[in-house]
Amino acid sequence: MNERVGTSVLRLTGISKVYGEGPTRVDALRPTTFEARAGEVVAIVGPSGSGKSTLLTIIGLINPPTAGSLLINGEPVITDGVAVTNLTTMRRRELGYVFQRSNLIPFLNAEENVRLALEIDGVPAGQARGRARELLESLGLAKRLGALPGKLSGGEQQRVAIARAMIHQPSVVLADEPTAALDSGRGRQVMELFRDSAHAHGAAVLVVTHDHRTLDLVDRVLEMEDGVLSEKQPD
């Protein structure tokens, strides 16, 4: 288990998002306050169009919020809707991403895709290669290191993507419907992987999912409805 586990790595205060204005105005995310700790896996469920992806892209620092403040690992990143630090550096160091598909750069093989997350932050190639191999091998991909994404199965691709999202020990990993393209067995494996990696790497993992059968694997479930986020009570 990672020594960070249990510390607060993500804090949102009054974060909201409005798309458009006038008659086309959409309140995609109502003012939201929310906290996540290292090592926990948080599932976000809710109907389509309720604002789940909007929340994830705001936390992912690729979609500026209309208002509110955001701290990552205790450092102010957005204060009252304004970026107060270099978001590119923040993305590179503190965040990891996994999406439904097209997570990987098609012209890089599995190992290179994972190494990339380290090398773009200046980790020397040799060291990056070693760490990438080690991680991929621990994910059962020892034989697929040199395979291009196009030659990997959907489940393998997602495992590589998770390795890529975790290798640089980010504070927060964001996953938007990572199991949607997988069958239920593989989907469950991916969720287990998130759970194990969250503990091993000391990251908070936020997973948007539609698959209610895997919710037993997560620590918390949040429900999104019309832009309003609420804690879902276990049923």
Place this chain on the structure above:
Amino acid sequence: MMDLAVRDIRNDLSRFLLTAAGLGMLMSVVLAMTGIYNGMVVDATVLPDTYGGDLWVVQKGTQGPFAESSRVPALLADRVRAVPGVARTRSYMTLNVQHELEDGETLRFMLAGLSWPDDLGNALPLAQGRALRQPHYELVADRALGLPVGASLRLGRDDYTIVGVTSGMVSSSGDPLVFASVSDALRIQNDLASEALRLERESRVSRVRRSPYGRDPASLARAGSAAPLPVTAPPPVTAILVDVAAGSDVEAVKASLQGWPDISVYTIDEQRELLVRGVIDRARRQIGLFRALLVLISAIVMGLIVYTMTLDKMLSLSLLKLLGAKQRVILRLILEESLLLGVSAYLVALLIGELAFDLFPRRVLVQDMDRLALLGVILGLSIAAGMVGLRKALAANPNEVLAS
């Protein structure tokens, strides 16, 4: 940082190579145009360069013998030789010949006269055989004529033997040069007479008939030393070449000759200038313009290719941005790929030049400076094209990854 450009290229190597080959062919045309341009200038001045001669004496008021036609009496050579400072004079004449072979093929060449015995053609760049040894019935022909040493050629009423073969000796219009003694060349000119020449000869005959000596040759003997010169003279040549004696001033000799009423005088450099700025000027400018157009087209093609290559990578670029890659990473990916494409195209162009330019019917002269200049142009184009791609690449939106 791993080399993303190389990995992207490697991923679809055949496409990259095909693109480089296509672009290389375009570049090889640019290189060919440069070589043709240079070759044209060299070809144009082959004759004055071969003959040398400090001064060229031509018909009054003409810019002969290359830019305009010129005729001077052959005996002018003797008068010029008497001028102080003149070491040597040579007659110069050329003749365009279109000769039907027995198998129906036509030989086109320019027959150029060598002043026997002063000039046997020893200065010619002989590839095989020898220079002239006899004043008659021997030819030195350029390789481009396609006839070997020992071959015989019937020109007019006589058979001539090719005793030597030169390389690279062509007229300013690209026809191979064939050298004979001036007297043979004049005879061939006479024998191959066109209708116009035949008329000229007939009028000469009638002039002789009108002259008292023509009607009554014995009157010449009676007149003794008081007789005026006969009206028949050796056929005219095109120009007289003057070699100025060592230690004498070329300009001074030129000035004294220029006072003569029946001739114009040019230095050899003026002749070269007349050729390059005059005779081949339009062709030269045409090729120059065409080459500029090709470079422009290459620039557009290159820009489009790099732009398309960037479009194909937009998702990867968005992903790189999402992962927090610095702009430098994206800049390097696009520019490096563009430069690798340019350099590969350059190498293809060089290879094509190496293999194909010798097969061209006319001289293609590519010098190291031209190759270097092309490399410079290609690197410039690559960077410009890379900028086009980069503009698009930097606009990549990390949100695109989610939308896909």
